[in-house]
Amino acid sequence: MIKNKVLLSLVAVSMLALGACASKGDKTASTPPPSDSSAYNSTAGAGTQLGNADEDARAAAERALTNNIVYFDYDATAIKPEYSSVIDAYAKYLAANPVAKVRIEGHTDERGSREYNIALGERRANTVKDALVTEGVSAAQIAVISYGEERPAAEGHDESAWSQNRRAQIIRQ
Amino acid sequence: MTMFKRLLILLATLLGLASVPAQAQLEITVTGGDVSALPIAIVPFAQSPKMTTDIAQVIENDLVRSGRFRALPRTSMQQKPSELAAFDPTPWKAQGMDNVVIGKVWDDGKGGFVVRFFLVDSLSGKQIIAYDYPVRDLSQSRYAAHWIADKIYEQLLGVPGYFNTKIAYVVAKGLGFQRTYQLVIADSDGENPQYPINSRETIMSPAWSPDRKQIALVGYEHGRSAIYLYSTESGKVTKLISEKGINGSPAWSPDGKRLAFVLSFESNPDIYVMDMASRKRTRLTDHYGIDTEPAWSPDGSKIVFTSDRGGKPQVYEMSSTGGEPKRLTFQGSQNQRPSFSSDGKSIVFVNTDGGQRIATQDLASGKMTILSSGPLDEGPSYAPGGAVIIYSSQGPKGRQLATVSVDGRVRLTMRQAGGDVQEPSWSPLLR
Numbered sequence: 008m009i010k011n012k013v014l015l016s017l018v019a020v021s022m023l024a025l026g027a028c029a030s031k032g033d034k035t036a037s038t039p040p041p042s043d044s045s046a047y048n049s050t051a052g053a054g055t056q057l058g059n060a061d062e063d064a065r066a067a068a069e070r071a072l073t074n075n076i077v078y079f080d081y082d083a084t085a086i087k088p089e090y091s092s093v094i095d096a097y098a099k100y101l102a103a104n105p106v107a108k109v110r111i112e113g114h115t116d117e118r119g120s121r122e123y124n125i126a127l128g129e130r131r132a133n134t135v136k137d138a139l140v141t142e143g144v145s146a147a148q149i150a151v152i153s154y155g156e157e158r159p160a161a162e163g164h165d166e167s168a169w170s171q172n173r174r175a176q177i178i179r180q
Numbered sequence: 181m182t183m184f185k186r187l188l189i190l191l192a193t194l195l196g197l198a199s200v201p202a203q204a205q206l207e208i209t210v211t212g213g214d215v216s217a218l219p220i221a222i223v224p225f226a227q228s229p230k231m232t233t234d235i236a237q238v239i240e241n242d243l244v245r246s247g248r249f250r251a252l253p254r255t256s257m258q259q260k261p262s263e264l265a266a267f268d269p270t271p272w273k274a275q276g277m278d279n280v281v282i283g284k285v286w287d288d289g290k291g292g293f294v295v296r297f298f299l300v301d302s303l304s305g306k307q308i309i310a311y312d313y314p315v316r317d318l319s320q321s322r323y324a325a326h327w328i329a330d331k332i333y334e335q336l337l338g339v340p341g342y343f344n345t346k347i348a349y350v351v352a353k354g355l356g357f358q359r360t361y362q363l364v365i366a367d368s369d370g371e372n373p374q375y376p377i378n379s380r381e382t383i384m385s386p387a388w389s390p391d392r393k394q395i396a397l398v399g400y401e402h403g404r405s406a407i408y409l410y411s412t413e414s415g416k417v418t419k420l421i422s423e424k425g426i427n428g429s430p431a432w433s434p435d436g437k438r439l440a441f442v443l444s445f446e447s448n449p450d451i452y453v454m455d456m457a458s459r460k461r462t463r464l465t466d467h468y469g470i471d472t473e474p475a476w477s478p479d480g481s482k483i484v485f486t487s488d489r490g491g492k493p494q495v496y497e498m499s500s501t502g503g504e505p506k507r508l509t510f511q512g513s514q515n516q517r518p519s520f521s522s523d524g525k526s527i528v529f530v531n532t533d534g535g536q537r538i539a540t541q542d543l544a545s546g547k548m549t550i551l552s553s554g555p556l557d558e559g560p561s562y563a564p565g566g567a568v569i570i571y572s573s574q575g576p577k578g579r580q581l582a583t584v585s586v587d588g589r590v591r592l593t594m595r596q597a598g599g600d601v602q603e604p605s606w607s608p609l610l611r
Contacts, residue, residue, distance in 0.1 A: 082492070082514075110403065120516035120530050120558060121384055121603065122429045122442065123486050123493050125405075126449040126470040129426055152403055153426065157382040162355055164556060164574060 071096035072179070077135055079173040081116070082127070084134045094135065097177050098142035105145065108180040111135050113153040114160070116169035121155055128153035128175075135175045150180075217589075218336060221252040221277040226262035226284040231293055231321060235285060238325035241369060242343040243333065245592060246567045247585020252277055264298050264307055272302035279308075279336060283328075285315075292316045295324045299332055309335050322371060342564040343368050346607040348386040348395055349572075349581065353599035363397065363410065368563070368606070370581060370594040376415060387430045388607045395605075396420070396430035396439060407441055421454070431474050431483075433500070440464075440474040440483060440500075451485055453500070464502040475519035476500060484508065484518040484527055495529050495541075509541065511548050517559065521566040521586075528560045528569050538571050540586065551588045559602055564609040572602045 075097070077090040086094065101107055113132030115124040132151040140146050161171040222240045243249040258271040262284040272280050283297030293315040299308045309331060315324045323344060330341030345368045352361050363377035363386060377383060381400035388395055395410045406422035407430050421427050425444035432439055439454045450465045451474045465471040469489035476483055483500045486493050495518040496505040509515035512533030520527055521540075531539035535554030541547065556574040563570065566586060573582040575593060579600035584591045594601075 117556065118536060119493065119514065119532070120473060120486065122472045123470065123488075123516050125384075125426055125428050126442075126444070126472050129444055129449070130470070151425070152405075154382060154400075157352070157384065158359065159355065 068096065068100060072100055075177040077175045078170065079131055081173065084130045086134060086138055094138045094142065098139050098144055101139065101144040101148050108148050108150070110150045110152060110178045110180055112176045112178060113151070114158060114172055114174050115156045116172045117156045117159065117164070118169070124155035125153050128155045131175045135177065217248055217250040219252065219277050220249050220279045220281065221257065221272060222281040223257060223260050224254060228285050228287045228293060230287060231285045232318065233321035233325065235283065235295060235321065235325045236281070238322055239281065239329045242326060242329035245583060245590065246333065247587060247590035248337060248567060264300065267300055267305060269302040269305040277302055281332060288314065293321070297328050299335060322367065326368070339565050340609060342609060345564060345609060347570060347604050348388060348607070349604040350383050350386065350602050351599045352602065377410060377417065385429055385603060386605050387432060388605055389432050390434060390436040390608050392607050392610060396432065398428050398430065429473050431476060433476050434478055434480045440476065442472045451483070464498070473517045477520050478522055478524040484520065486516045486518065495527065519561060521562050522564060523566060528562060530558050530560065538569060538584065549588065551584045552591070559604060561604055561606050563606045570604045570606055572604060
């Protein structure tokens with residue numbers, strides 16, 4: 008039992024490390040990541056980068072977009088206050104770039120039945136979409152897809168994994 | 181070469197390897213008690229050395245897994261006859277074995293075999309049934325054993341056996357964008373897995389048509405979901421429904437003429453029914469809550485489904501033409517993914533009350549019975565005839581198939597080499 012727990016945490020750690028690599032690589036890679044690589048585009052709390060004092064607002068806004076995940080409570084769809092900055096950054100970006108498009112992917116943890124979780128994931132993604140629209144984004148710039156529990160970001164069968172999997176990710180197209 | 185391209189090639193290689201059936205044999209362990217089951221002795225058959233399948237063992241596994249039989253261990257057998265003439269009822273009677281199966285297998289001289297078996301009543305010493313079953317080649321030997329198990333089951337219990345059926349399920353392997361999905365079709369005991377569909381995107385919810393000629397399933401392609409039909413005869417996959425949003429939960433009506441499913445494009449997840457001949461679609465529910473996971477009653481008159489219209493997801497029932505739903509489940513915080521037993525008298529579903537377990541509910545009395553121990557059991561499906569339920573449980577190395585007899589006494593798991601085995605669907609009996 009204890010051995011299992013250790014193994015699971017190791018998996019979680021390597022996941023985070025992989026995620027961090029992928030998000031750094033995205034900026035320079037000549038080949039875009041595959042459309043379903045969303046789990047690797049960013050990670051929770053990707054650390055603050057050391058800034059250059061001369062960086063313009065555009066670079067700052069770009070940096071704000073690296074936080075692209077909204078996490079949810081169990082069986083809940085409400086956006087918690089700590090993720091309003093994610094919504095604000097994307098609302099600003101999409102309003103300022105009317106041709107830009109995003110896809111919002113809704114995800115759940117593994118608890119509950121699979122098709123119900125597809126529905127719950129869609130509801131989460133729609134909540135994020137509605138928040139963006141409320142802030143002035145055109146609904147035509149936003150596509151929504153739910154993967155339910157089918158694309159976990161973290162493996163494991165406890166709250167530490169589940170909390171990373173209950174998420175909506177905003178992916179720039 | 182970019183890292184991404186290398187990954188793709190690696191993935192293709194992995195998928196190629198994964199379609200070698202020998203890697204995916206499932207292992208069976210019986211973990212429950214079987215006190216009041218029917219005692220039976222299945223004597224090892226006298227077999228031609230070319231017959232490498234232990235026919236008697238396959239028959240025994242089938243019967244024991246049903247929860248309806250208790251088999252005498254081979255080490256407790258005092259005699260091992262293979263001919264009726266050599267059968268002495270005395271030791272079997274003394275051990276309380278009313279029913280004894282004996283048999284033999286010989287080469288037919290054309291590369292095949294003949295399997296002869298007798299079901300003997302040890303009280304009278306007389307045969308109850310006896311058959312010679314021709315087997316074309318070794319690859320057909322397990323089917324001969326399942327056929328014999330079906331005959332014994334039907335003879336002693338009065339209902340058809342279900343061992344010569346198939347199960348379809350999904351295997352998912354890997355994390356994130358490396359996760360791959362396969363549709364697997366295996367024999368009822370998990371053997372002989374075939375892998376007709378491999379995908380880098382999600383596959384879900386396989387559902388057999390009543391004639392076993394098609395499997396409806398959900399697949400994702402380029403980030404969109406769709407309902408597909410897989411033909412078990414031609415191997416062809418055709419796209420049936422692909423609306424914006426959710427395309428999910430396909431469920432065939434018992435006559436195979438209609439398909440129920442879930443779409444969200446008109447507002448949010450609601451249940452629809454399509455007439456398969458005309459492809460005409462009717463919306464059955466229209467509620468701001470989630471309505472999903474429809475399943476038909478055996479007479480086709482009702483549909484049970486999951487809805488969170490009352491707050492938390494619970495099981496509801498409505499007419500298969502629509503109308504006001506009635507809530508069926510009240511115990512535990514959530515109840516999901518219902519389906520009917522073949523007599524229509526009970527439903528099986530996933531009950532959440534702390535852990536997540538498989539439960540049945542008698543529809544007349546409303547009495548709920550929890551059958552599995554959790555903590556993350558899901559995807560229950562009745563075997564034809566309803567003696568056992570197959571589901572997916574969380575094992576030490578990923579999700580695995582499990583079965584439980586409807587009285588909860590006999591449970592077993594079928595472990596697979598790797599990946600998560602989920603959403604098993606038991607094929608109907610061929611009529």
